[in-house]
Amino acid sequence: MPVTVLLVDDEPLVRAGLRAVLEAQPDIEVVGEAADGAAVIPLVRRLRPDVVAMDVRMPLMDGIEATRAVLRTVDRPPKIVVVTTFENDEYVYEALRAGADGFLLKRARPAEIVHAVRLVAEGESLLFPASVRQLAAARGDGDRDPAARAALERAALTGREAEVLRLMTRGLSNAEIAARLVVGTETVKSHVSAVLVKLGVRDRTQAVITAYESGFVSPG
Amino acid sequence: MPVTVLLVDDEPLVRAGLRAVLEAQPDIEVVGEAADGAAVIPLVRRLRPDVVAMDVRMPLMDGIEATRAVLRTVDRPPKIVVVTTFENDEYVYEALRAGADGFLLKRARPAEIVHAVRLVAEGESLLFPASVRQLAAARGDGDRDPAARAALERAALTGREAEVLRLMTRGLSNAEIAARLVVGTETVKSHVSAVLVKLGVRDRTQAVITAYESGFVSPG
DNA sequence: AGCCGCCTCCCCCGGACGGGGGAGGCCCGC
DNA sequence: GCGGGCCTCCCCCGTCCGGGGGAGGCGGCT
DSSP, X not given: OOEXXXXXOSOHHHHHHHHHHHHTSTTEEEEEEESSGGGHHHHHHHHOOSEEEEESOOSSXXXXXXXXXXXXXXXXXXXXEEEESOTTOHHHHHHHHHTOOEEXXXXXXXXXXXXXXXXXXXXXXXXXXXXHHHHHHHHTOOSSOHHXXXXXXXXXXXXXXXXXXXXXXXXXXXXXXXXXXXXXXXXXHHHHHHHXXXXXXXXXXXXXXXXXXXXXXXXX | OOEEEEEEOSOHHXXXXXXXXXXXXXXXXXXXXXXXXXXXXXXHHHHOOSEEEEESOOSXXXXXXXXXXXXXXXXXXXXXXXXXXXXTOXXXXXXXXXXXXXXXXXXXXXXXXXHHHHHHHTTOOOBOHHHHHHHHHHHTOOSSSHHHHHHHHHTSOOHHHHXXXXXXXXXXXXXXXXXXXXXXXXXXXXXXXXXXXXXXXXXXXXHHHHHHHHTSSOOO
């Protein structure tokens, strides 16, 4: 029996592309599509796909949240492949922690995409080698052993820091962030400093750049 | 006879998506694909498509350059539709000035994409209404009359300003930009101030955000 | 109970940033 | 030739930013 796949991406074009690529394979069948993470759970319950190809960035509920939701609420859940546009995506480890079984880049060649779907369907927990290598190199860690991953988690932003970073990426000053969060500017400065240290950058502009380049936020 | 289309995009997935969408139409035929603008001219000469669907952002030669090249070197050139990811794309007017006949958003629905291709093939110079409206609204202009377009061009960044903005988006300080461009920091400050005014923003961080949001630069 | 991480706030301080204004040289188009 | 846009540089000044410290409270985990 064929591998059944559910596509989740807000861009119809990407869905059409994935569908075209995957349906060209006799052993793969696309059984459904969704445009947002919020629509995933009922579809998974109904269609029971083997694999969900899930975009990370979606309007209402992003891929990370949707992954958590599926794994938390569905029994015998499908394998989840997170689809991302960027190497060095901050969301990659977030997705893995959320329980995704692998991820792949949108710019990957069709054959690689097919390969990845087949592998995770077989139960392999595949991380795209090139991406993982870049991710590791960018962080200065060795390979993907648990210690390295733990180190990454330690370097992860706290909830408040992520919130502050997100407001930074919207162009707010420290005072504006303070007003928005109803805390003192000194508090905001503390969070900003922590963000800069953790991202390894010098100022808020570089932090915003890193946020865009890593997919923490995204244009459009 | 059917409308023949050449697809130009560096992402195989997008090409596959466009192909799937367009080939579903009986009167549209995709006659070729290219992954970069540099490959377009020989393909256009050989295949003589009615329409070229061209991505703006490509590794070796971008869509604007490729558009210029095609219109300059090919006689009886095809209609060119520029494909972009972002509304409010700075490149939109650049593309129009380069001679593109229209543009469409990647996130447009399949029916709209098909519609756009058919229209330009018929000789209509179509600008996607939603995009144009947003573009106009964002700039505070009225509609797409020549005066408005002229106003946009006047508000456009000069070469030096664009260069400075690009270095800003790479996280450089004024002093670093000055060193890079071999000018004084006061000069850089002048350019930065001009950029801030023209973009209608308060500080460099907001300028970088605008640059990302407008597609002036892009992650990955 | 004790520890630790997170959030909160405080001080001092130097440097970078951005606004305002001005000005000279250059080249291009009218 | 004259204007105008562009690039270049200059001064003053107030503000924001970020670094380096420290510190208290609170909640969870052990």
